[in-house]
Amino acid sequence: MPSPAKRNMVLLALASALFVTCCAARVKCVQPACGIRVSADKKTLVAADGKLLRGAFWSADYNPSVPDQELFDTMKILGMNTLHLYAESFAYGSPAGYNIRIIDEIVKLCRMNDMYLVVTIGNIDRNGEYDMQFIRDFWTLYAPRYANLNTVVYEIQNEPVAWNPGYPPDALQMQVEA
DSSP states (O other): OOHHHHHHHHHHHHHHTHHHHHHHHGGEEESSSSSSSEEETSSSSOOOTBBBBOOEEETTSSSOOOOOOHHHHHHHTTTOOEEEEEEGGGGGGOOTTHHHHHHHHHHHHHHTTTTTEEEEEEEOTTTTOOOOHHHHHHHHHHHHHTTTTTTTEEEEEOSSSSSSSSSOOHHHHHHHOO
């Protein structure tokens, strides 16, 4: 049985499971037939089996570490199938790729546990901001790295607009360029 702390963390993460609904329009599949597709109502993403993508998040951008197997076991018990990974952030001023070993390990763990993985650039405490050069460098490194994995999905940039509905033209252009 999972520890109470781990169970509580995962339960709290259920609230973040709505990320799929919020960011479906911003997510790009790694390959055209990746098994993850937009639902018939075009409001969310679904897995290859038609189930909604639901899961927890892991902030490797803020806490550069790899989740343990207990997290994946707990996610499975709760019926989750996806880990939303805040992989790196421009906020530290480090070049893209600073968490490459951690991200590789998380990709491997997700595959071993039959979980989908949504990879994104986090903002730490700078929601509504982004760094276009960091985005280019990040995706130039990571997009080809996981291009042949049918369980990895890319969310270009998390929260490029701070908590407001709609995207201004510069944020939309950033999504197009990435």
